[in-house]
Amino acid sequence: MRPLHLDGSPAALDALKGALADALGGGPAVLPFTDPALRDAMTPGDPAEPDTAVVIATSGSTGAPKGVLLSARALTASAEATHRRLGGPGHWLLATPAHYIGGLQVLIRSLLAGTEPVYLTGDGFRPDAFAAAAAALKGGPRYTALVPTQLVRLLEDGGAGLAAAMTFDGIVLGAAATSAALRERAAEAGVAIVPAYGMSETASGCVYDGFPLDGVRVDVAGDRIRIAGDVLAHGYRSRPDLTAESFDGGWFTTSDRGVRHADGRIEVLGRADDMINTGGVKVSANAIERCLTAQPGVRDACVVGLPDPEWGEAVVALVVPAGEPRAAAELRAAVRAELGAASTPKRLEYAAELPLRGPGKIDRAAVRVRLLAGFGG
Known part of the structure; x- marks a missing residue:
């Protein structure tokens, strides 16, 4: 096996592209x-x-290290199906870390398309740097892959970065859920996004805008999403036990809850472990987050359950405002009206940003630690 240290430099990315x-x-x-x-x-x-x-190599949602094993067949199947869905092979801007599957697939797609990717390097994500990298991308179609947080920054900047985003034929948006409010903002701004659902075990996004890519089968057993097809990994590094738990008969059982609608569209409802048992009633943290982010004046939200002597678990929310924060009472009332009393946050706090881990995923453990620090005080 060939380890490659990615130090953020173009030279390291070139070395990775050659190794791939x-x-x-x-x-x-x-x-x-x-x-x-x-x-x-x-x-x-x-x-x-x-x-x-x-x-x-990923720490996973539990923090336990694991290595997802991907074959050339799986990587190629994912890249080719992505190109077919987007409108054909094109020119890619790499704007997310390449040691995660979303960024690595940008390099795979470029290799298969026979095009040279442009790298967005440097510390952090800046709209002006994105605009400069996009300007260096020659030819078409023009594609990139972003996480929702990056798109929000481009939309809020409203300058050269947003103008650059509008030039792309498709922006694959993955790693975290795309809220309805973010979809609307992107559409109003003229930015062509394609929300994607997938993971390292499926060689990147395998469900685009609710519908599986060619060659991908999605099933919902109970309420758990299962995936099959050539895009699947074939297990975990040195973990036959974990492989046997998750991969069976050509199917990968995810940790996500979902529903399949009559038209074949897959709706992801959140992780199986995001349920909060409060006062004997199970409520979905994901559903509460979607309700909160749909409210005017809310950019992002994370909801967790914290230990409570009366309720068992109390629903608590950390909210990132867009502009002037709305009153907590108004947001709690909106949740109560849509989801009922049990889902209404017992406490709601504000933050400038949500802590993140990996490629744009909310660090729920860090949110829980922050909220616990002030809980019950």
């Missing part, structure tokens, strides 16, 4: 990383499992 080309052709498996601890957890000195082209 070799791996797709049957060369050594690639382990891209930024965190040496995650690299070491993947025992890079040991041979990679058979048929492995890439190992995506």
Whole structure:
């Protein structure tokens, strides 16, 4: 296995692109990383499992390190299905970290399209830097992949970054849920987004705007989303036990709840572990978050359950306002009207930003620690 340290430089990304080309052709498996601890957890000195082209090292939602094993077939199937859905092979701007599957797939898609990607490098995400990178992207169609937080910054900037976003034929939006309010803002601004659902185990997004990509099958067993198709990983690095739990008979069982509508559209309802048992009633943190972010004056929200002697768990929300914060009482009343008393946050606090982990995912553990610090005081 070939570990590659990504230090944020164009040279490191070029090296990764070359290593990926070799791996797709049957060369050594690639382990891209930024965190040496995650690299070491993947025992890079040991041979990679058979048929492995890439190992995506991730801490996962629980913080337990695991390595997702992806074959050349899975990576290629995902990239080709993405191009078919978007309108054909094109020119890609890499704007997310390449050690995560969303960024790595930008390089895979560029390799298969025979085009040179443009890299957005540097600390943090700045609309002006995005605009400069987009200007360097020659030819079309023009594509990029972003996380919702990045799109929000472009929309709020309203300057060169937003103007650059409007030039893309498709912006794949993944890693976190795209709220209805964000969809509306993007449409009003003339930004062509394609909300995607997927994960490392599906070689990146495999459901675009609610509908599975070609060759992908999605089933909802009970309320749990299951996925099958050539895009699937074939297990976890050195974890046959974990592989057996999640992969069975060609299907991968996710940790997400969902529903399949009559027209075939898949709606993701949130993680199976986002349910809060408050006063004996189970409520969905995801549903409360969607209600809050649909309110005027709310940019983002995270809802968690905190220990409470009376309710067992109390529903508590951390809200990022858009402009002047709305009164907490108004937001709580909006949740009560839509979802009922049990879902209404017992407490609501404000923050300038939500803590994030990975490629734009909310760090719920950090939110919980922050809210616990002031809970019951």
